[in-house]
Amino acid sequence: MERGIPERETAAGHRLPEQVVVVGFGAAGTSAVMALREAGFEGSIVVVTDGDPNPYSPVLTSYYVSGRIEREHCFIWSDLDLSTLVDDMHAHSGIVSIDAGAHEVTLVDGSRIGYSKLLIATGAHPVAPGFPETCRYCPLMLRTMEDADLLRRALLSPSCKRVLVSGTSMVGLKALEACLDRGVVVVLLGRSRHIMRSAARPLVAKRFEELLVERGVRLRLAQSVSDVDDETVSAGCTVTFDCGDSEHFDEVILAQGTKPNLGFTCEGLEIDQGLSVDEFRRTNLPDVYAAGDVAQAVDVGTGERRVIGLWQNAVQQGRCAGRAMAAELLDLANPLPFPGSLASNTIHVRDILVASAGSLEEGEGRSLEMSKADDGTMRVFVYEGRGDDRRLVGINILATTSSKGGSNLLDCEIGKYRRAILNACLK
Amino acid sequence: MTRKSLYFDVQKCVGCYACAVACMDQNDTDLLGGDLMFRSVMHVENMEAGEVRIAHVSTACMHCDNAECLDACPSRALRRDPESGAVIVRRELCIGCHACAMACPFGIPRFGGDGTIQKCDGCYARTRFGYAPACADICPTGALSYLDINEAMAAKQARFGASLV
Numbered sequence: 105m106e107r108g109i110p111e112r113e114t115a116a117g118h119r120l121p122e123q124v125v126v127v128g129f130g131a132a133g134t135s136a137v138m139a140l141r142e143a144g145f146e147g148s149i150v151v152v153t154d155g156d157p158n159p160y161s162p163v164l165t166s167y168y169v170s171g172r173i174e175r176e177h178c179f180i181w182s183d184l185d186l187s188t189l190v191d192d193m194h195a196h197s198g199i200v201s202i203d204a205g206a207h208e209v210t211l212v213d214g215s216r217i218g219y220s221k222l223l224i225a226t227g228a229h230p231v232a233p234g235f236p237e238t239c240r241y242c243p244l245m246l247r248t249m250e251d252a253d254l255l256r257r258a259l260l261s262p263s264c265k266r267v268l269v270s271g272t273s274m275v276g277l278k279a280l281e282a283c284l285d286r287g288v289v290v291v292l293l294g295r296s297r298h299i300m301r302s303a304a305r306p307l308v309a310k311r312f313e314e315l316l317v318e319r320g321v322r323l324r325l326a327q328s329v330s331d332v333d334d335e336t337v338s339a340g341c342t343v344t345f346d347c348g349d350s351e352h353f354d355e356v357i358l359a360q361g362t363k364p365n366l367g368f369t370c371e372g373l374e375i376d377q378g379l380s381v382d383e384f385r386r387t388n389l390p391d392v393y394a395a396g397d398v399a400q401a402v403d404v405g406t407g408e409r410r411v412i413g414l415w416q417n418a419v420q421q422g423r424c425a426g427r428a429m430a431a432e433l434l435d436l437a438n439p440l441p442f443p444g445s446l447a448s449n450t451i452h453v454r455d456i457l458v459a460s461a462g463s464l465e466e467g468e469g470r471s472l473e474m475s476k477a478d479d480g481t482m483r484v485f486v487y488e489g490r491g492d493d494r495r496l497v498g499i500n501i502l503a504t505t506s507s508k509g510g511s512n513l514l515d516c517e518i519g520k521y522r523r524a525i526l527n528a529c530l531k
Numbered sequence: 532m533t534r535k536s537l538y539f540d541v542q543k544c545v546g547c548y549a550c551a552v553a554c555m556d557q558n559d560t561d562l563l564g565g566d567l568m569f570r571s572v573m574h575v576e577n578m579e580a581g582e583v584r585i586a587h588v589s590t591a592c593m594h595c596d597n598a599e600c601l602d603a604c605p606s607r608a609l610r611r612d613p614e615s616g617a618v619i620v621r622r623e624l625c626i627g628c629h630a631c632a633m634a635c636p637f638g639i640p641r642f643g644g645d646g647t648i649q650k651c652d653g654c655y656a657r658t659r660f661g662y663a664p665a666c667a668d669i670c671p672t673g674a675l676s677y678l679d680i681n682e683a684m685a686a687k688q689a690r691f692g693a694s695l696v
Binding site: 161164167172181415416419420448450452461505514515517518519522 | 599603605606607624627628630632633636637639640641642
């Protein structure tokens, strides 16, 4: 099926195309569609998504797996009836190519759709480095609702008693928490000496590790998988680590990072780690925008361009793209640019809360200040410069919600510190 | 209908805590049971021209127009009330991830004993029926008032104008 681009006639008699195609319907795609409509765009919006027409929040999947929330709770926009905002929904689909010159995308079924503006918000997919592809045992992951359904079913199985979680970033730790909630013995595997390599200073990570061990987690840090045997066991697999140890696990959960979903061709589109975008989420090609986990934009904390796979970032980037597209389509004044994101995380595992914002790396011209309160709350401040020029560039705090007031003290502080870092970076 | 908003005049505040008590009463806040106060009153001392100047500040959620907590919340437990414009909480949806606390520059979101967010909801249960929020309703000095936004701006501009002459 071939679709032409609907047109509208302006007061001056010019005919302008008026169709926006949004590829991907997660946080960024949804926010862009809402922003387009809020800005007054009444033209056609076409959504192409590999998922369901009713989008969900991937952040909630671990809570569903753990049994803390129901499945329907993950579909956070259910009450809004997003279908009223979209004219044409292509669910369980995707694009294979973009012809930027002809302003057209080709879908997996071969149909073509014209656009006046195109937003790529295809998100990212988990990667599984180090796990043998020839292995018959299929490791579990935690990204999509389908992943969550599989993982939940696996953890509910009476035969599932020991799980290996490979990966110590946010997703790995939330998967670990789900395992603890389900009463399963967990071994946490990480290649680095400490967990949360990019989101915690070593001292904070070390304390986090101690608290996890106190809560029954076994750690295998600075180790990796060297072999997986699924043939001599009736279920699960036996994992051999590079230190020579072998252990049997009923399930293995891989949480070793993600890569942007770029499974389409587009001549001339600049791709680095993701799709390079400017402060209005425009790629290097005319009328092609990108937002969310697929877009590589400025990290205002470091000034470098990188993909920041965070919920808030995806929402703000999607909204920025939606407003920017609407401004051009409706001849409105330029919206406020979105200068970039500041890497910031809160990770909550049981009663342990770790927050970080900005750049935590040491380096020339940088200094650290650390403190530990009687209740165990740890604070690490990272400064750059000296004397009057000294500015806060990073903060890392650990608190436990079980300590008296610990979490709420942290809650009072972290937003103020984040804003101070952001303001200093944007100066 | 014109939109109304809470307006705080620092020069009128005497730090009496009536606003905080009215807020606790309105929200059935059980401090001994682990609930948290939504409104706090601070006393600030500054040296000005060799003299100590004491000011009192009553704060709670600002219900920002561009509220970053709304963007940060991955479960839509935080929402904008379409009628009042207040940032309201659906605690049954909160997963206790503390992302809102990271996003808020004013240190407003706090978490109760059940791990879910507790914060001021702008008394939207009162304002939708035309009543002022409890804090503004009780304020004996008029430091906290619930005004049409244009009225509030006019009052602010009048004060600024007076400071120029």
